[in-house]
Amino acid sequence: MNVKILGITLLLVALWLFLAVQVPEGFLNGNNxxxxxxxxxxxxxxxxxxxxxxxxxxxDLSIGSIVCLSGVLLSLFLSVSYHPSDREQVFAIDPQQQxxxxxxxxxxxxxxxxxxxxGSTQARSAVVTxxxxxxxxxxxxxxxxxxxxxxxxxxxxxxxxxxxxxxxVAKLYPIKGVDSAKGTVLIAGKHEGLAARDQIRFxxxxxxxxxxxxxxxxxxxxxxxxxxxxDTGALGEGWLAMPLLRDQTMPVPVALLSVLGIAxxxxxxxxxxxxxxxxxxxxxxxxGLLLYRxxxxxxxxxxxxxxxxxxESSLSLLTNGKFxxxxxxxxxxxxxxxxxxxxxILVAILAAVFLNKTIxxxxxxxxxxxxxxxxxxxxxTDRMTIIGYVICTVMGALxxxxxxxxxxxxxxxxxxxxFELYAIAAAVLGGCxxxxxxxxxxxxxxxxxxxxxxxxxxxxxxxSDTLEFAIIGVVILVGVVADELLKKxxxxxxASKS
Numbered sequence: 001m002n003v004k005i006l007g008i009t010l011l012l013v014a015l016w017l018f019l020a021v022q023v024p025e026g027f028l029n030g031n032n033x034x035x036x037x038x039x040x041x042x043x044x045x046x047x048x049x050x051x052x053x054x055x056x057x058x059x060d061l062s063i064g065s066i067v068c069l070s071g072v073l074l075s076l077f078l079s080v081s082y083h084p085s086d087r088e089q090v091f092a093i094d095p096q097q098q099x100x101x102x103x104x105x106x107x108x109x110x111x112x113x114x115x116x117x118x119g120s121t122q123a124r125s126a127v128v129t130x131x132x133x134x135x136x137x138x139x140x141x142x143x144x145x146x147x148x149x150x151x152x153x154x155x156x157x158x159x160x161x162x163x164x165x166x167x168x169v170a171k172l173y174p175i176k177g178v179d180s181a182k183g184t185v186l187i188a189g190k191h192e193g194l195a196a197r198d199q200i201r202f203x204x205x206x207x208x209x210x211x212x213x214x215x216x217x218x219x220x221x222x223x224x225x226x227x228x229x230x231d232t233g234a235l236g237e238g239w240l241a242m243p244l245l246r247d248q249t250m251p252v253p254v255a256l257l258s259v260l261g262i263a264x265x266x267x268x269x270x271x272x273x274x275x276x277x278x279x280x281x282x283x284x285x286x287x288g289l290l291l292y293r294x295x296x297x298x299x300x301x302x303x304x305x306x307x308x309x310x311x312e313s314s315l316s317l318l319t320n321g322k323f324x325x326x327x328x329x330x331x332x333x334x335x336x337x338x339x340x341x342x343x344x345i346l347v348a349i350l351a352a353v354f355l356n357k358t359i360x361x362x363x364x365x366x367x368x369x370x371x372x373x374x375x376x377x378x379x380x381t382d383r384m385t386i387i388g389y390v391i392c393t394v395m396g397a398l399x400x401x402x403x404x405x406x407x408x409x410x411x412x413x414x415x416x417x418x419f420e421l422y423a424i425a426a427a428v429l430g431g432c433x434x435x436x437x438x439x440x441x442x443x444x445x446x447x448x449x450x451x452x453x454x455x456x457x458x459x460x461x462x463x464s465d466t467l468e469f470a471i472i473g474v475v476i477l478v479g480v481v482a483d484e485l486l487k488k489x490x491x492x493x494x495a496s497k498s
Contacts, residue, residue, distance in 0.1 A: 004431040004486065005443045012450045015457065023460045030333035036452060037337050038319060041344035042402040044448040046419060047426035048351050049395025051444045054427050055355070056388040057368045057436025058274065058281040062288030063396045064419035066266065069292040070259050070400025071410045075305040077255035078315075082199050082244035084170035085191065091138050091149060093123060093167070095157050100128075100169060101138060105148040109133055113171055114240060115154065116203065120167035127172065127205045127240070128156035172203065172240040176223055180232045183215075184225050187241045191217065191224045199244040200226060202235055210234055211244075252315055256401070263397035264390055266292075271386030289420075296412040306409030318343070319405040340402055347398070351391075352441040364388060368436025418469070425476045426451050433487075434480065451475070 019027035026032060046063055053060045089103040100117060109115065109130055118125035131153040137146040152169070176186040185200070194200075194217050202210040212230035219225075250258070266288070273284045312320075322336035355361035363384045366374040375381050399419070404410060428434065429450055430443030454475065458468055 002431065002440070004482070005440055005446065007482070008429050008431070008443065008446050008450060012446055012453065015450070015453050019453075019457060019460060025331045026460045027456065028332060030328070030335045032456070034322060034336055034338060036449070036456065037341040038406070039452045039455075040445075040449045041338065041340040042319075042399060042406065043419070043422050043426060043452060044344050044445055045347055045395045045402065046399045046423035047430070047444045047448045048348060048441060049392035049399075050420070050423040051427040051430070051432050051439050051441065052351075052355075052364065052388040052391040053281070054424070054432045054434060055364050055368045055436060055439040056385050057371065058385065058388060059285065059424075059434075060270070060389065060392045061282065061285040061420050062270075062292060063392065063399075063423050064416035065289045065292035065296070066263060066393055066396035066416075067400040067403055067419055068410065068412055068416035069296045070263060070397040071404035071415060072296045072299050072305055072412055073262065074255060074259050074401060074404055075307050075410070076299065077250045077258055078252065078307050078311070079249045080307065080310045081247045083247060084168070085193055085243045085245050086171035088150075088169050090117070090120070090167040090169055093117070093120075093157065095123075098131075098154050098157050100152040100154060100157065101136065102150045102152065102169065103138070104150070105135060106133075106150050109150075109152065109169075109171060114174070115152070115169050116172055116240075116242060117157065117167055117169050123167060126157055127203065128154035130154055170242055172242050175202070175235060175237070175239045175241055178232050178235045182227075183229075183232060184227050185232055185235060185241070186220070187224050187226055187243075189224065190219060190222060191226075191243050192219075193245060194224065194226065194243050195246075198246045200228065201242045201244055203240045203242060204238065205240065206238070208234070248310075252311070259400070260394055260397050263393040267390030267393035268386060270389040270393065271382075274389070275382035275385050293412070296415075300412055302413060304409045304411050306404065306407070308408065316405050319402055347395075348441050348445050355439070355441060360384065360387065365437055365439075368433075368438070370437070421469075421472060421476075422448075422451055425472055428476055428480060 016027075046067070050060055050063060086108055088106050088108060091101045091103040093100050111130055111132055113130045115128050115130055116125065117123070117128060134151045134153070136149050136151040138149045139145075140147050173188045173191075176188055178185050185202075187200075194214060196214055196216055198214045200212055200214060202212065210230075212228040212232070215227040215229050217224055217226050249255075270281075270284055270288065273279045274281050309316075317339060319338060319340050321339040323339065323342075324334055324336040327334040355364070363374070363379045364387070366377065366379060367381050367384050371381055374384075400416075403415070407415075426447040427439070427444050428447070430440060430445070430447030432439035432444070451472070454471060455468065457463075458465060458471065
């Protein structure tokens with residue numbers, strides 16, 4: 001362990017001891033320790049990524065925007081929607097004539113069916129009874145010719161006054177019975193397409209609505225018994241069921257690989273702009289910061305995005321799942337380690353092995369010390385620079401996954417702002433020289449833990465959070481000054497020996 005890492009480790013331990021003595025119930029609390037591990041993991045992967053760029057004498061200011069873009073892309077790739085199993089798009093309605101015209105011809109509905117009309121921005125929802133189904137023609141989509149459609153004559157649409165040309169008609173099924181003790185509902189009809197994680201919207205024609213997640217189904221005498229995850233106490237005779245099928249945009253593995261692949265391509269682009277066009281890393285990544293932020297806001301119309309509770313039992317476990325260690329009495333509670341921290345440690349170990357035990361890691365260190373000497377030594381400096389930026393952007397995408405799971409939803413206008421400062425500060429504090437050619441993954445891990453602890457220090461000591469960036473700025477400045485003084489001291493010692 002070199003002098004810089006030893007110094008930062010002693011500072012971290014001293015800060016821990018100070019907080020443990022001053023605010024033991026706050027700092028040593030099990031939940032606080034969990035957050036310390038979790039935040040270290042989330043910011044730590046960013047620090048490791050930035051460290052590889054700094055080691056090659058570069059800089060990456062776009063890491064926060066990459067975190068945001070990755071989170072937005074992942075939320076879009078894993079977006080989930082629910083659609084009625086038996087539904088048709090409405091072309092037009094005529095409340096006075098009690099008529100609904102569908103956009104296409106259908107044989108899905110029969111006389112006597114109960115239907116729900118909904119989705120129009122102008123006409124209110126209604127439960128109607130189907131009197132008859134007739135074939136008709138409507139204008140073609142291109143404005144010329146006609147296409148076949150269905151005309152539904154119904155009862156119960158008279159409460160509407162709008163003739164808006166939008167909305168959906170879905171079939172409703174009567175409830176045959178409810179067993180609240182077992183959490184099951186018997187629904188008329190066979191629903192073979194209904195499966196676990198689908199949903200059912202229960203509707204009371206006189207008013208009221210419940211939406212419950214399906215846990216399992218069983219066919220019984222032409223009807224379907226549905227096990228649900230939710231309270232069925234409000235359901236009863238007269239209620240109707242509208243099965244909703246779950247539609248997920250992408251499988252989770254495909255979505256994750258897609259986001260990581262996009263991040264990899266962005267890293268290649270950064271590296272090519274720096275090595276082939278010879279743009280300054282500061283300029284390239286500053287443009288990336290603005291570009292990726294703008295794309296993120298455009299993709300979701302500048303609205304908050306996320307995937308809610310759709311992946312509580314799977315993907316969300318990365319940050320919300322925990323490995324429990326032991327439990328103490330109040331006020332300390334249960335001590336546990338988040339799963340994300342184990343992933344972070346694995347990433348840190350792989351990064352340390354790559355940097356210190358492979359020829360490519362040595363090439364990167366040599367490149368950062370002297371690019372011309374490295375080139376004359378036969379090192380493909382362009383390739384090493386590109387690899388550094390690729391590692392940085394991929395780590396940013398992994399951080400985007402962590403932060404999205406942690407916050408459930410993100411605001412693209414602000415999510416990830418200043419994350420590059422935390423990452424650079426962690427790398428610098430951990431022993432990375434901004435001149436390049438020097439760095440330690442262990443130091444980055446310790447530097448990240450120090451940055452997270454400093455944020456906790458501000459909260460626990462009730463210091464105004466408006467000073468947070470001031471403290472971070474001082475920490476970065478101290479790290480850079482210490483690096484400069486240490487280099488001068490080493491140079492003087494070498495000069496005295498010669």
